[in-house]
Amino acid sequence: MKIVITKERRAHERRVAATPDTVKKFIALGFDVAVEQDAGINSRISNQAYQDAGATISADIVSLLGSADILLKVQRPLLAGEGEINELALMKRGALLIAMLSPYAEPSAIQQYADAGITALTLEFVPRITRAQSMDVLSSQSNLAGYRAVLEAINVYDRAMPMMMTAAGTIAPARVMVLGAGVAGLQAIATAKRLGAIVSATDVRAASKEQVESLGGKFVMVESDEVKNAETAGGYAKEMSDDYKRRQAELVAETLKKQDIAICTALIPGRKAPTLINDEMVHSMRPGSVIVDLAAEQGGNCTLTKPGEVVEINGVTIIGLFNIPSRLSADASALYAKNILNFVTPMIDADKQFTVNWQDEIIAATVLTRDGNIVHPNFKPTSA
Numbered sequence: 001m002k003i004v005i006t007k008e009r010r011a012h013e014r015r016v017a018a019t020p021d022t023v024k025k026f027i028a029l030g031f032d033v034a035v036e037q038d039a040g041i042n043s044r045i046s047n048q049a050y051q052d053a054g055a056t057i058s059a060d061i062v063s064l065l066g067s068a069d070i071l072l073k074v075q076r077p078l079l080a081g082e083g084e085i086n087e088l089a090l091m092k093r094g095a096l097l098i099a100m101l102s103p104y105a106e107p108s109a110i111q112q113y114a115d116a117g118i119t120a121l122t123l124e125f126v127p128r129i130t131r132a133q134s135m136d137v138l139s140s141q142s143n144l145a146g147y148r149a150v151l152e153a154i155n156v157y158d159r160a161m162p163m164m165m166t167a168a169g170t171i172a173p174a175r176v177m178v179l180g181a182g183v184a185g186l187q188a189i190a191t192a193k194r195l196g197a198i199v200s201a202t203d204v205r206a207a208s209k210e211q212v213e214s215l216g217g218k219f220v221m222v223e224s225d226e227v228k229n230a231e232t233a234g235g236y237a238k239e240m241s242d243d244y245k246r247r248q249a250e251l252v253a254e255t256l257k258k259q260d261i262a263i264c265t266a267l268i269p270g271r272k273a274p275t276l277i278n279d280e281m282v283h284s285m286r287p288g289s290v291i292v293d294l295a296a297e298q299g300g301n302c303t304l305t306k307p308g309e310v311v312e313i314n315g316v317t318i319i320g321l322f323n324i325p326s327r328l329s330a331d332a333s334a335l336y337a338k339n340i341l342n343f344v345t346p347m348i349d350a351d352k353q354f355t356v357n358w359q360d361e362i363i364a365a366t367v368l369t370r371d372g373n374i375v376h377p378n379f380k381p382t383s384a
């Protein structure tokens with residue numbers, strides 16, 4: 001059984017799906033592992049390090065993809081017209097593809113996996129259950145994104161974060177507001193607090209209040225009965241009513257004009273990110289303020305975010321950079337690779353045989369295509 005790890009060819013992607021550590025463990029499980037030459041270079045992993053771990057290194061992408069029983073990737077493979085090669089077309093029928101396949105962003109690719117006879121498993125769909133915590137790529141990557149978002153803000157912020165009392169005068173601490181207190185938001189709060197900022201945060205899920213406060217943040221939230229039902233069974237946020245949105249906008253407007261930095265992380269799975277900061281609110285912030293919009297790839301939480309760009313509007317810098325975890329590629333790859341190892345390990349049974357339990361809750365939640373068909377209930381074509 002051969003596992004293949006290739007170079008990530010999509011723009012802004014510096015991560016890699018395996019490390020020498022995980023390669024060693026795959027080999028101990030009985031797999032052969034082949035790594036494309038320079039696959040780890042952007043994560044500071046040399047070809048030699050993979051080779052020392054027991055992998056074979058190859059520059060021949062055509063034979064690598066053609067020989068993979070399991071292809072491990074960070075992002076979805078390139079399709080026709082998307083880049084230098086059509087990675088999907090080079091894979092053999094029946095192969096397993098394990099990656100963050102962005103199924104909601106790219107639903108049309110799912111039919112192509114099915115047509116190519118690929119069994120596609122998407123890691124964003126790993127359920128948030130205790131047994132799957134070590135496989136949770138959203139958590140491992142969002143945590144790093146939340147941390148890095150604060151550093152991106154500081155990098156363009158012309159003032160200091162902590163209060164400083166000096167002989168030449170006192171510098172006031174920065175005020176940071178975090179919108180969306182999930183995994184990324186909580187890490188942003190912790191990071192901003194460590195740097196000495198005064199931090200407030202908001203979310204629609206009432207459960208996040210305690211978490212924000214335990215990190216020393218002030219929780220601001222619309223008081224409404226609606227928050228009792230704002231969370232899905234999986235712990236994710238739901239889209240709120242128009243009345244709630246109006247009241248939330250008033251609250252955010254009131255809070256934001258006193259802030260120096262806003263970190264936006266609010267997401268609703270499968271939907272465009274909720275709008276939380278409008279043009280008027282941006283204009284109410286003082287020059288020198290910074291907004292980091294981690295939701296930029298899902299349309300952004302701020303109406304003036306330019307996805308993929310950094311813009312300045314009336315002295316307010318809005319950072320809408322894509323793929324923030326990739327900016328910490330060495331750590332992001334190490335955690336992602338560990339998540340994948342933990343996902344694949346249960347596929348080896350007690351007799352060291354590769355057997356996928358398709359009924360398993362974690363596998364069933366992640367399989368998009370199998371035996372030439374789309375099998376995931378969210379994407380199955382509806383019969384006429």
Ligand code: NAD
Pocket residue numbers: 128129130132133136138139142179180181182183184185202203204205208234235236237238240265266267268269274276
């Ligand atoms: P996410 O990335 O989907 O969204 C980020 C945050 O934005 C969430 O906290 C969400 O409630 C919030 N949000 C959405 N719409 C909003 C709005 N209109 N206004 C303000 N905030 C809004 O979330 P996530 O970080 O992936 O976390 C989702 C859930 O999963 C949380 O309940 C978290 O505690 C839980 N979780 C569980 C596990 C586990 O048990 N293994 C691991 C990680 C996360």
